[in-house]
Amino acid sequence: xxxxxxxxxxxxxxxxxxxxxxxxxxxxxxxxxxxxxxxxxxxxxxxxxxxxxxxxxxxxxxxxxxxxxxxxxxxxxxxxxxxxxxxxxxxxxxxxxxxxxxxxxxxxxxxxxxxxxx
Amino acid sequence: xxxxxxxxxxxxxxxxxxxxxxxxxxxxxxxxxxxxxxxxxxxxxxxxxxxxxxxxxxxxxxxxxxxxxxxxxxxxxxxxxxxxxxxxxxxxxxxxxxxxxxxxxxxxxxx
Numbered sequence: 001x002x003x004x005x006x007x008x009x010x011x012x013x014x015x016x017x018x019x020x021x022x023x024x025x026x027x028x029x030x031x032x033x034x035x036x037x038x039x040x041x042x043x044x045x046x047x048x049x050x051x052x053x054x055x056x057x058x059x060x061x062x063x064x065x066x067x068x069x070x071x072x073x074x075x076x077x078x079x080x081x082x083x084x085x086x087x088x089x090x091x092x093x094x095x096x097x098x099x100x101x102x103x104x105x106x107x108x109x110x111x112x113x114x115x116x117x118x
Numbered sequence: 119x120x121x122x123x124x125x126x127x128x129x130x131x132x133x134x135x136x137x138x139x140x141x142x143x144x145x146x147x148x149x150x151x152x153x154x155x156x157x158x159x160x161x162x163x164x165x166x167x168x169x170x171x172x173x174x175x176x177x178x179x180x181x182x183x184x185x186x187x188x189x190x191x192x193x194x195x196x197x198x199x200x201x202x203x204x205x206x207x208x209x210x211x212x213x214x215x216x217x218x219x220x221x222x223x224x225x226x227x228x229x
Contacts, residue, residue, distance in 0.1 A: 042221040090161055104150050109161035
């Protein structure tokens with residue numbers, strides 16, 4: 001089982017509120033990611049990090065921000081939530097796996113935060 | 119055009135039957151390929167990596183066709199617990215660490 005945790009599991013909040021979604025992993029992974037997923041749709045990468053003090057924007061434009069002060073912690077913040085931010089947010093970390101012929105990156109996902117902005 | 123495309127299904131499969139489905143990718147620079155499984159309202163979990171020569175893990179067989187740019191997943195002797203959405207994931211050589219996800223193929227195994 002993966003040791004990556006997200007809180008809260010569900011969040012219902014009013015428009016204009018500032019929120020922080022927490023993500024922590026105890027596997028010592030350097031790479032961490034935030035994905036956004038709507039029902040029946042593919043995951044979209046919104047932020048990623050190669051390690052401490054590294055943060056990059058993903059493929060999907062997002063009004064959120066992230067920080068990586070500690071290896072194990074990768075929180076995502078929305079300064080002013082809007083109904084368009086309603087979605088599932090999935091945090092992941094990764095490790096390289098493989099052998100002599102191939103090296104692949106294995107993602108471990110948290111349980112996700114289902115955000116509803118009213 | 120999406121970089122990774124999958125038939126959304128659902129594929130309704132009687133228990134014990136075999137089901138197979140494909141995933142196409144558009145970028146020829148793609149280098150690593152994976153199948154993830156996602157249960158309803160749960161997080162994705164790695165099912166298996168896909169190697170060039172094809173690989174098997176129990177009842178699951180994955181194949182890669184680079185010439186036609188698709189990967190496939192075959193499930194033999196389907197179990198009720200195989201009901202899930204199967205996500206195709208591709209890692210491009212020119213953007214290491216930025217995996218591209220398909221929207222998934224839903225499989226429903228019926229008694």
